[in-house]
Amino acid sequence: MAKIGVFVGTVYGNALAVAEEAQQTLQQQGHEVEIFEDATLEQWQAYVQQVVLVVTSTTGQGDLPDNIQPLYAKLNDNLGYQPDLHYGVIALGDSSYDNFCGGGHTFDELLQEQGAKRIGDVLLIDAIEVVEPEVFAQNWIEEWGALL
Ligand SMILES: Cc1cc2nc3c(=O)[nH]c(=O)nc-3n(C[C@H](O)[C@H](O)[C@H](O)COP(=O)(O)O)c2cc1C
Numbered sequence: 001m002a003k004i005g006v007f008v009g010t011v012y013g014n015a016l017a018v019a020e021e022a023q024q025t026l027q028q029q030g031h032e033v034e035i036f037e038d039a040t041l042e043q044w045q046a047y048v049q050q051v052v053l054v055v056t057s058t059t060g061q062g063d064l065p066d067n068i069q070p071l072y073a074k075l076n077d078n079l080g081y082q083p084d085l086h087y088g089v090i091a092l093g094d095s096s097y098d099n100f101c102g103g104g105h106t107f108d109e110l111l112q113e114q115g116a117k118r119i120g121d122v123l124l125i126d127a128i129e130v131v132e133p134e135v136f137a138q139n140w141i142e143e144w145g146a147l148l
Pocket residue numbers: 009010011012013014015016056057058059060061062063065092093094095097098099100101102127
């Protein structure tokens with residue numbers, strides 16, 4: 001069973017609701033799960049040989065929310081290579097905006113560049129189509145947890 005850090009980027013709480021759903025489901029599968037909002041680099045570093053799940057919405061014009069942007073900047077500046085990290089991404093957005101799910105894609109691209117191994121595809125959740133993102137994400141989370 002895996003030790004999983006769930007790192008959340010949210011403005012209005014939708015991504016946090018998805019993260020809490022993920023915590024519950026993954027714990028039921030026997031994984032050890034902790035959620036981080038306003039995460040520090042040190043909190044991330046505790047997982048570089050483990051598993052992280054990034055659950056982030058998009059704000060502004062394809063930007064990461066303010067509560068996860070500092071973590072992104074620190075990873076970009078300080079951690080060049082994280083080849084032992086396994087990760088997943090759940091990206092929340094709204095397809096009426098130009099940069100659909102830009103925040104999640106930005107995080108995924110950084111982790112790819114740094115040699116981390118993504119498990120599964122990025123889950124995109126479109127606020128135009130999905131009323132309850134935490135319900136929509138359930139199947140993906142179960143399948144993702146089973147791949148760990
Ligand atoms: C001011 C604002 C800007 C947004 N910009 C984008 C964007 O550029 N791309 C996108 O896909 N979604 C964008 N969204 C949609 C949000 O990402 C989406 O509603 C999401 O579900 C919010 O999740 P949260 O409650 O976790 O922040 C924007 C929403 C707002 C209110």
